[in-house]
Amino acid sequence: MKLAVIGTGYVGLVSGACLADAGNHVTCIDIDGEKIARLQAGEVPIFEPGLERIVQRTQARERLFFTTDLAEGIRHATVVMIAVGTPQDEDGSADLAAVEVVARQIAQAATDAKLVVTKSTVPVGTADRVRRILEAHSDLAHRVASNPEFLKEGDAVNDFTRPDRIILGVEDEQSREELEALYEPFNRKERRTLTMGVRSAEMTKYAANGMLATRISFMNEMARLCDEVGADIEEIRFGIGSDSRIGPAFLYAGCGYGGSCFPKDVKALAHTGRRHGVPLRLLEATDQVNQEQRRILIRKVHDVLGADLRGKTLAVWGLAFKAKTDDMREAPALYCIPAFLEAGARVQAHDPVAMDNARKELPAGVHYAQGAYDALEGADALVIFTDWSDYRAPDLERIKSSLKAAIIIDGRNLYSPQKMGRMGFRYHCIGRPS
Numbered sequence: 156m157k158l159a160v161i162g163t164g165y166v167g168l169v170s171g172a173c174l175a176d177a178g179n180h181v182t183c184i185d186i187d188g189e190k191i192a193r194l195q196a197g198e199v200p201i202f203e204p205g206l207e208r209i210v211q212r213t214q215a216r217e218r219l220f221f222t223t224d225l226a227e228g229i230r231h232a233t234v235v236m237i238a239v240g241t242p243q244d245e246d247g248s249a250d251l252a253a254v255e256v257v258a259r260q261i262a263q264a265a266t267d268a269k270l271v272v273t274k275s276t277v278p279v280g281t282a283d284r285v286r287r288i289l290e291a292h293s294d295l296a297h298r299v300a301s302n303p304e305f306l307k308e309g310d311a312v313n314d315f316t317r318p319d320r321i322i323l324g325v326e327d328e329q330s331r332e333e334l335e336a337l338y339e340p341f342n343r344k345e346r347r348t349l350t351m352g353v354r355s356a357e358m359t360k361y362a363a364n365g366m367l368a369t370r371i372s373f374m375n376e377m378a379r380l381c382d383e384v385g386a387d388i389e390e391i392r393f394g395i396g397s398d399s400r401i402g403p404a405f406l407y408a409g410c411g412y413g414g415s416c417f418p419k420d421v422k423a424l425a426h427t428g429r430r431h432g433v434p435l436r437l438l439e440a441t442d443q444v445n446q447e448q449r450r451i452l453i454r455k456v457h458d459v460l461g462a463d464l465r466g467k468t469l470a471v472w473g474l475a476f477k478a479k480t481d482d483m484r485e486a487p488a489l490y491c492i493p494a495f496l497e498a499g500a501r502v503q504a505h506d507p508v509a510m511d512n513a514r515k516e517l518p519a520g521v522h523y524a525q526g527a528y529d530a531l532e533g534a535d536a537l538v539i540f541t542d543w544s545d546y547r548a549p550d551l552e553r554i555k556s557s558l559k560a561a562i563i564i565d566g567r568n569l570y571s572p573q574k575m576g577r578m579g580f581r582y583h584c585i586g587r588p589s
């Protein structure tokens with residue numbers, strides 16, 4: 156099949172490359188000329204394990220192409236996927252400006268009827284909006300469908316090629332057949348495609364992210380109570396996760412969820428609820444708990460080191476919003492590190508892959524260390540924001556001898572409080588007795 160994917164970010168690039176790997180002819184389009192030039196040279200501009208190999212392989216086999224020219228990129232495509240960003244608008248709703256611009260450009264450039272598929276996360280009713288834009292700017296009989304993406308950064312290739320499910324929102328038989336055929340290679344082992352109405356597909360994506368985010372905020376609230384009553388959230392996690400009705404995933408207490416999806420999708424769904432007169436109180440609370448939780452390490456640092464951090468040095472391990480990604484969007488570190496600097500601290504940070512992106516987002520005063528242990532030199536405490544595997548089994552003796560005082564404030568509950576206590580650390584984590 157001949158495809159065009161508009162928007163070559165985490166979703167567009169992974170989708171385009173994996174669909175090309177499955178035998179399709181794919182053109183990825185983006186307005187970012189520098190990104191496209193790097194991709195044309197076989198260089199993947201994001202950190203995503205396994206992706207570069209697929210991009211280079213499919214380029215070499217002449218099945219994956221990159222361009223900034225939308226008209227040229229969609230010319231031969233029968234299916235055009237929209238995978239541009241849908242960031243949070245000022246009122247919490249999803250900003251659909253890029254989706255609408257692209258829909259108009261498709262209508263103006265297309266010389267034959269296309270199946271236009273929204274892959275971006277978009278509020279209920281967006282496919283209808285896209286259809287109206289196509290109809291307003293073209294006489295061709297374009298069709299629209301919804302195919303929300305569920306991949307996780309850090310494991311995106313695996314998620315795309317072996318998804319839990321593929322959601323197709325369609326309104327006509329031809330679109331259903333075309334999309335089911337497109338995803339057939341990913342259904343060989345088990346049937347993963349769920350076909351439904353367009354509005355249900357659009358809602359499914361938000362409902363999934365809303366549910367996952369709610370589980371995290373629920374555990375974070377339980378952890379706050381654990382801190383007060385002397386219970387251990389990790390024991391509770393196992394205790395409830397072993398119940399097959401609950402399951403173990405997304406039950407980790409920590410310094411809050413971040414990233415390009417949960418924060419904005421929770422807000423956007425809550426906004427949709429308000430707009431339709433159905434307040435989504437659980438989701439509003441999920442968001443509120445998370446906003447507080449993202450700053451919890453600030454309070455814990457002040458509890459240990461005092462309100463005035465002048466003359467103090469903090470080592471920071473992990474900047475990205477989660478492990479295995481260089482994505483800094485809505486990362487808890489972005490909220491806490493500026494507060495540490497404002498309170499007078501010197502910050503020495505390390506992240507295995509996100510430091511280049513962090514430099515663009517964090518104030519200039521942050522010092523970036525070459526290695527994880529370099530960040531510790533002369534610091535008064537270590538603060539952990541990200542659960543990178545590099546930090547999970549460190550040389551504790553080396554940490555102790557590098558730090559001025561053996562203090563760790565861990566936003567990801569990476570270590571055993573008992574063991575840390577035995578080794579002479581003052582170890583503060585989330586919802587566990589220290």
Ligand SMILES: NC(=O)c1ccc[n+]([C@@H]2O[C@H](COP(=O)([O-])OP(=O)(O)OC[C@H]3O[C@@H](n4cnc5c(N)ncnc54)[C@H](O)[C@@H]3O)[C@@H](O)[C@H]2O)c1
Binds near residue numbers: 308
């Ligand atoms: N990142 C994830 O883990 C993830 C997972 C599932 C769904 N989503 C959703 O997918 C969508 C894309 O997310 P992302 O993380 O890939 O975003 P991203 O910011 O990484 O990529 C978006 C790309 O779109 C390009 N773009 C913007 N306007 C354009 C235009 N007019 N024409 C062509 N290109 C344009 C940008 O230059 C950028 O490269 C969002 O709706 C997001 O919510 C993201």
